[in-house]
Amino acid sequence: MRQEVRIALAGNPNSGKTTMFNELTGTYQHVGNWPGVTVEKKEGSLKGRRDVKVMDLPGIYSLSPYTLEEVISRNYLLEEEPDVIIDIVDASNLERNLYLTTQLLETGIPVVVALNMMDIIINRGDVIDTEKLSEALGCPVVETSAMRGKGIENLVQAALAAADEKTPPTPGRFSDDVEPAIQKIEALIKDSVSQKSLRWYAIKLFERDGKLALALSEQQKQQIEKVIAECETAQEDEAESIITSERYVYISGMIGPIYKKKSVGKFTVSDRIDRIVT
Structure with missing residues (x-):
């Protein structure tokens, strides 16, 4: 019999993490507080899979020890050692969000990046090469839009596969000076x-x-x-x-x-409509 699988959801505030948690768990969730503090603790079961538990960690920008949310998140990851981390990354603020990603990869826990809010990138006319991003990070990257319910099934499959394979990520290296x-x-x-x-x-x-x-x-x-x-x-x-x-x-x-931004002078269909009606 397969043992229980534990998924930790991590990500910056306003990255769509809570929406993703609701998409993954539906009504199968419990809300309380982390022991000894008033920080909200949300956990639940994956829809249709009671053997897969999902922990929604507090929204954080890093794994530094400066806020209670950061300490709670890093203690959970290092002490409880979930089977896989789903890192919710706001694709429209990629550089800022990847700062946390680099640290999650260093924990040694398998990571799957949910490149969320991809609909914003598409509407801008920008392009993110997710295959190259996956190669660069050394972990799976799945395009999602939690608000629209897109990419969820692919994300779940990638997370369960990573948890099953138990292959630790390969974190990036610093410069030759450091x-x-x-x-x-x-x-x-x-x-x-x-x-x-x-x-x-x-x-x-x-x-x-x-x-x-x-x-x-x-x-x-x-x-x-x-x-x-x-x-x-x-x-x-x-x-x-x-x-x-x-x-x-x-x-x-x-x-x-x-990451390729829309070339100056090139307009999407939405841009052209806006130029006509405004």
């Missing part, structure tokens, strides 16, 4: 954390994340701090800012070849 520092920290903590989330912990240690629950020796801490300080000196910047910059450089380089 990546060696992350790899040094990985080597220092490889016996202290799960192998699949090794990179996530290494990056958070580099950022001096104050809410990591890791039992490290004083020697490990000193060696890690030495690696961070050397990189900060070389980059003339603080560690957390270095990682933020690296993420956006990585995302920008990824988006360039896959």
